[in-house]
Amino acid sequence: MAESWVESIIELDENAILAQLNSVAQELGLINEVFSTSRIYLYYAVFARVWGNLTQIVLQYLDNIDLDNTTDEALLERQIKPFVTKRYAKVAKVILKFSRRPEYDGPLEDILIPRDMEVSTEGDNPIIFTTAESRILWKNTQEILIPAYSVEFGSINNVMANTLTYFDDVDSYSAIQVTNPDAAFGGSDEETAYDTRDRIGLFRYGKDGSKESIQATLFENGISYYGFNIVEYWEGFGTVLICMDIDSEEEFNDIIAIMEAQKPGHIKYIYTMAEPVFVNLDIEVKLLGEQIFTKYQQDEVAQHIRTAVELFFNGRVYVGKPLSVNRLESFLLQYLFDEKYDIYEVEIGVESNSDLKIDSVTGQLSVEQFQKITPNLLSTTIEYELE
Numbered sequence: 001m002a003e004s005w006v007e008s009i010i011e012l013d014e015n016a017i018l019a020q021l022n023s024v025a026q027e028l029g030l031i032n033e034v035f036s037t038s039r040i041y042l043y044y045a046v047f048a049r050v051w052g053n054l055t056q057i058v059l060q061y062l063d064n065i066d067l068d069n070t071t072d073e074a075l076l077e078r079q080i081k082p083f084v085t086k087r088y089a090k091v092a093k094v095i096l097k098f099s100r101r102p103e104y105d106g107p108l109e110d111i112l113i114p115r116d117m118e119v120s121t122e123g124d125n126p127i128i129f130t131t132a133e134s135r136i137l138w139k140n141t142q143e144i145l146i147p148a149y150s151v152e153f154g155s156i157n158n159v160m161a162n163t164l165t166y167f168d169d170v171d172s173y174s175a176i177q178v179t180n181p182d183a184a185f186g187g188s189d190e191e192t193a194y195d196t197r198d199r200i201g202l203f204r205y206g207k208d209g210s211k212e213s214i215q216a217t218l219f220e221n222g223i224s225y226y227g228f229n230i231v232e233y234w235e236g237f238g239t240v241l242i243c244m245d246i247d248s249e250e251e252f253n254d255i256i257a258i259m260e261a262q263k264p265g266h267i268k269y270i271y272t273m274a275e276p277v278f279v280n281l282d283i284e285v286k287l288l289g290e291q292i293f294t295k296y297q298q299d300e301v302a303q304h305i306r307t308a309v310e311l312f313f314n315g316r317v318y319v320g321k322p323l324s325v326n327r328l329e330s331f332l333l334q335y336l337f338d339e340k341y342d343i344y345e346v347e348i349g350v351e352s353n354s355d356l357k358i359d360s361v362t363g364q365l366s367v368e369q370f371q372k373i374t375p376n377l378l379s380t381t382i383e384y385e386l387e
Contacts, residue, residue: 015048015052017051017052017055018044018045021044021047021048022034022041022044025040025044073192073193073194076193076194076197077193086191086193087190087191087195087196088190088191089153089154089189089190090153090186090187090188091149091150091151091152091153091157091186091187092129092149092150092155092185092186093147093148093150093184093185093187094147094148094149094150094159094164094180094182094184094185095145095146095147095148095180095181095182096119096129096131096145096146096147096148096178096179096180097143097144097178097179097180097181098113098137098143098145098146098176098177098178099142099143099144099176099177099178100137100142100143100175100176100177101174101175101176101177104174106174106175108139108140109139109175110136110137110138110139111136111137111175111176112134112135112136113134113135113137113144113146113176114131114134115130115131115132115133115134116130116131117130117131117167118130118151118167118168119131119148119164119165119166119167119178120164120167121159121163121164121165122165122166126166127150127152127156127157127159128151128152129148129149129150129151129164129184130148130149130151131146131147131148132146132147132148132149133146137176148164150184150187153187153189154187154188154189155187155189157184158183158186158187159180159183159184160183161181161182162179162180162181164178164179164180164184165177165178165179211230211232213262214230214240214242215228215230217258217259217262218242218244218255221255221258223244223245223255225318226245226314226315226318226319227244227245227318227319228242228244228245228319229241229242229243229274229318229319229321229369229370230242230243231243234270234369235268235270238267238268239267239268239269240267240268241270241272241369242259242269242270242271242272243271243272243273243274243319243320243369243370244271244272244274244319245273245274245372246273246274249273252271252273256271274319274320274370275368275370275372276371276372277352277356277367277371277372277373277374278352278374278375278376279323279350279351279352279356279365279373279374279375279376280350280351280352280375280376280377280378280379281309281348281350281375281377281378281379282348282349282350282351282379282381283305283332283346283347283348283349283378283380283381284346284347284348284349284380284381284383285301285305285332285336285343285345285346285380285381285382285383286343286344286345286346286383287301287341287342287343287344287383288342288343288344293382293384298382301336301341301380301382302380302382304335304336304339305332305336305378305380306378307335308331308332308335308336309328309332309375309378310375311331311335312327312328312331312332313373313374313375316331317372317373318372319370319371319372320367320368320369320370320371320372321367322359322365322366322367323350323364323365323367323373324364324365325348325350325364328348329346329348332346332348350365352365
């Protein structure tokens with residue numbers, strides 16, 4: 001229904017509206033022929049002009065509805081309201097340090113520092129903070145720390161350290177001085193709707209549908225961190241790809257049912273099982289030693305290599321994430337070292353059934369967001385560097 005309505009609006013320019021009005025007038029017997037000088041024609045022409053202009057405005061507005069390119073802030077406000085809360089301006093916070101002046105040579109007394117005491121920066125436009133509570137600087141105490149908040153809202157109040165040094169120097173305060181050892185923090189300006197859209201990658205999913213919430217649900221259902229990948233905006237705003245490394249279709253469907261039951265409205269989850277990208281590994285290990293290992297010892301080393309590779313792929317290779325051959329090499333070296341082998345060098349060759357993308361800088365092998373690199377064939381070569 002909505003699509004046909006939009007299509008009809010697109011066709012309604014001024015001339016089309018006028019032609020339809022005259023056609024209706026003829027069908028109802030109001031006129032026999034269309035005369036451009038007749039009074040009813042002029043009435044219809046005025047209406048068609050106004051309605052045609054209105055149609056163009058509505059079409060322009062419809063073009064703005066997409067969240068990716070909305071330029072109307074009022075419209076964007078309404079679009080994001082069900083899914084995220086804008087950040088409003090906040091005051092800044094700081095810890096003030098009141099201490100006795102080293103040059104003061106009067107009698108030591110207890111000094112009450114009251115709540116709402118103003119402390120500010122110096123200059124023509126000072127930034128003012130007020131103490132959040134009352135405290136006493138006892139006569140046997142040199143300094144005291146008191147929290148304070150800025151009087152005004154905004155990020156401008158996040159002043160640097162040691163800039164809040166001024167207060168009304170009345171007689172009772174002549175013995176003390178004040179500063180902020182650390183910078184003020186927490187002051188923020190009110191966000192525009194555009195700021196809100198840019199700030200949070202998952203703002204359309206709300207609290208219950210956040211990335212962390214999806215992760216928690218997957219954890220609760222036995223999928224470890226390396227066993228899934230969550231991709232925001234997979235098909236635009238309001239969509240999330242959830243790719244799971246699961247072999248059982250029954251388990252896959254069970255988790256989908258759980259996720260759908262907890263999913264907030266207006267959100268679309270796209271589920272898929274991870275597509276394996278098989279790699280063949282050729283690992284050559286050169287050991288240090290005084291004599292060549294026996295066949296049994298060689299088989300033992302090869303088994304340790306297979307175990308290390310299995311541990312690495314099970315715990316360090318994630319769905320949709322690249323494979324770092326350098327990290328695999330480091331992991332293998334450390335594992336063999338822990339097994340009391342003296343390693344001279346390790347070389348790893350990788351072949352795949354797919355065209356892996358190789359980063360020329362990092363040497364990492366990349367896959368798509370819905371794929372996972374999985375070891376297929378493993379061949380090992382044990383050599384020796386005799387001492």
